[in-house]
Each structure stands twice: as C-alpha cells, then as structure tokens.
Amino acid sequence: TCYTGIHTCVVRIQDYKGTEPRLGELFNNVKGYESLSGDYQYRNALLAGTLFKQKQYLASAKIAEEVVKIRPDYRSAVKIAGFSRFELGDYDQANSWLRKYFDTDPKDVQVAYALGIINYYTEDYAMSNLYFNNAVMNGYRPKTELERRLVYNYYLMDDKKGTFKIFRYLLEEEDATNEDFEIAVFTAIEEKEYGKAYLWAEKGMAKFPENDRLVAMRGWVSEIRGEDDKAVKDFAKALDMNRRNPIALLRFGMYYKDKGNAVLAKSYLEATKEADTSGTFGDDAAKALEELANAP
Numbered sequence: 164t165c166y167t168g169i170h171t172c173v174v175r176i177q178d179y180k181g182t183e184p185r186l187g188e189l190f191n192n193v194k195g196y197e198s199l200s201g202d203y204q205y206r207n208a209l210l211a212g213t214l215f216k217q218k219q220y221l222a223s224a225k226i227a228e229e230v231v232k233i234r235p236d237y238r239s240a241v242k243i244a245g246f247s248r249f250e251l252g253d254y255d256q257a258n259s260w261l262r263k264y265f266d267t268d269p270k271d272v273q274v275a276y277a278l279g280i281i282n283y284y285t286e287d288y289a290m291s292n293l294y295f296n297n298a299v300m301n302g303y304r305p306k307t308e309l310e311r312r313l314v315y316n317y318y319l320m321d322d323k324k325g326t327f328k329i330f331r332y333l334l335e336e337e338d339a340t341n342e343d344f345e346i347a348v349f350t351a352i353e354e355k356e357y358g359k360a361y362l363w364a365e366k367g368m369a370k371f372p373e374n375d376r377l378v379a380m381r382g383w384v385s386e387i388r389g390e391d392d393k394a395v396k397d398f399a400k401a402l403d404m405n406r407r408n409p410i411a412l413l414r415f416g417m418y419y420k421d422k423g424n425a426v427l428a429k430s431y432l433e434a435t436k437e438a439d440t441s442g443t444f445g446d447d448a449a450k451a452l453e454e455l456a457n458a459p
Contacts, residue, residue, distance in 0.1 A: 165214065165219070165225065165226060166225055168229060169210075169230070172210070172226065185217050193210065204237055207226060207230045208227065208237060208240045211227040211243045211244075214226060215227075221251060224248055227244035228244045241263055241264045242264045242274065245274070246261070249281065257277070258285070261277055262278065272298045272301045275297040275298040275303070276294070276295070276309070279294035279309075279312065288316040288320045291312075292317065295316070299313075307333060307343070310329055310336070318350070323354055330347045334366060334367075339370075341367060341374045344374075344377060345367070345374075345380070347363045352380070357387055360384045361384045361385075364380045368381065375400075375408045375411070376410055378404065378411075379397060382400075386414055394414070394418070398415050399411075407437075409439035409444040412431050412434045412435040412438055412444075413435040413451075416428050416430075416434075416435055417432075420451055425455055428451070429455060432451050432452045
C-alpha cells in the first residue's frame with residue numbers, strides 16, 4: 164500500500180488493529196508525531212525513516228521522494244530517498260539524491276562514503292576517490308576501510324603515485340592487517356618499486372612476526388636485487404615456518420632453474436603447484452615447468 168503514496172499509506176496504517184511489531188511501530192509514528200511536531204511532513208519523513216530502518220527500501224524511497232516534492236528543503240527526506248535508492252541498487256538516482264544532500268552538508272561522512280561507493284560501482288574512480296578522501300578528512304571510521312578502497316581506485320586508474328601514497332598511510336594505521344602489508348609489498352614488486360617493497364616487508368614482519376609470506380616476499384626482493392645469499396636465507400626461513408608457502412617454493416624453483424639445476428627446480432615448482440592450485444604462483448610454476456620440459 165505504501166508504494167502508492169503517503170495518503171493511502173498513512174490511512175492504512177491508522178486503520179491497523181493488529182499486534183505485528185513492525186506495523187505497530189509504524190502505527191505509533193503516525194499517531195504520536197504531534198507530540199514532537201505539528202508538521203505533517205515531519206510525520207511523513209518519520210514514516211519514511213522507519214520504513215527504511217525496517218528495510219522496506221522501495222516504500223521509504225517513494226514516501227521520502229513525495230515529501231521532497233512538497234517540501235524541497237526537507238533535508239532528512241532527501242537523505243532517506245538517497246540511501247533508499249542506494250540500498251535498492253539504483254545508483255543513478257541514489258547519486259542524484261545524495262549529491263543534492265551533500266551540497267548542503269559536505270561534512271556528512273556517511274553520505275560521502277556512500278557517494279564514493281556509488282561512483283566506484285559506476286566506474287567513475289576519480290570522483291569516487293574525491294568522496295572517499297572527503298570522508299577520511301572529516302573523520303570517517305574505520306579509516307583503514309576507506310584507505311583500502313582508495314588504494315584500489317588509484318590502482319584501477321593506473322595512478323601509481325596515488326596508490327603508493329595511500330599505502331604509506333594505510334600501513335601506518337594501528338589496525339592495518341598482515342594482508343594489507345602483503346598486498347602493498349606484492350604491488351610494489353609488480354611495479355618495480357623494490358625499495359618500497361623491501362621496507363614494507365620488513366615493517367610487516369616486525370608487526371606480524373609469524374607471517375611467513377612477508378618473509379618470502381623480502382627474499383623475493385633480495386633475489387631481484389641479485390642478493391642471492393639473503394634471498395635463499397629468507398626462502399628457507401619461510402619454508403621452516405610453513406612448508407607450503409607458495410612464494411618461497413616458487414622462488415626457490417625459479418632460483419634453481421636459473422642456476423641450471425633442473426631436478427631441484429622441478430621439485431620446488433611441482434610443490435608450488437600443489438600448494439597454490441588455482442593461484443598466481445601456481446600458474447607461474449606451471450609455466451616454468453613447461454619451459455623446463457621443452458628445454459633442449
């Protein structure tokens with residue numbers, strides 16, 4: 164009934180005589196609003212807000228949007244309409260409503276965050292980052308969640324400077340995880356930023372001393388730099404910590420392949436495939452094994 168508009172929605176709720184808790188809550192909103200405000204639109208906005216809380220998003224959207232048609236200045240209804248459309252996955256309308264609200268309150272971090280998500284889904288990563296940065300600057304928590312999203316957006320935009328700038332902030336956060344360090348190090352290796360990769364691996368190892376993947380990654384950087392003794396030491400240490408560490412297994416396999424020791428290389432590469440059946444390291448091991456098989 165509430166999909167058809169405010170009047171029929173309110174009349175139906177006022178006539179309700181049952182005991183269903185959610186309908187009872189709506190009944191109390193409609194009957195008791197005068198004690199808070201004599202404004203009918205306050206009642207209607209309260210109704211839309213309660214429907215939203217009850218996850219009746221289409222109903223809350225339609226009620227809120229009708230309120231705004233009557234009272235364009237009713238900011239709470241604009242916000243409810245925007246978040247309702249967001250929950251419905253109607254990102255174009257959500258973007259329109261929430262931007263309208265954001266223009267009146269640019270420090271609302273929840274709205275800034277939602278606009279960041281909406282623009283991510285619509286693949287406008289630059290605009291998404293503008294809103295995420297706004298949310299960070301105005302105190303959105305957890306901050307690390309936004310920083311992870313910023314990193315990803317900058318990476319998708321091929322903005323390496325922005326990517327590594329946010330990584331620096333993210334890895335200083337108290338609640339940064341071992342996965343944050345792993346992703347940062349791996350990205351730095353991919354982008355040939357070996358100094359950053361080595362530094363972040365060491366910082367991660369200091370914070371998460373049980374993380375064998377970071378140990379192997381540090382060894383990987385040493386291998387790239389031609390520091391074989393350091394690399395082998397870290398690979399061995401990582402495998403002592405976890406015999407199925409795919410990074411250490413792969414890098415040992417590649418190390419022995421480069422040294423011309425096909426027997427050891429094959430052993431480590433086969434072990435990598437078993438440890439990382441459908442992952443990047445397993446795929447790299449399969450390619451290296453094919454090269455060994457085809458070697459003269």
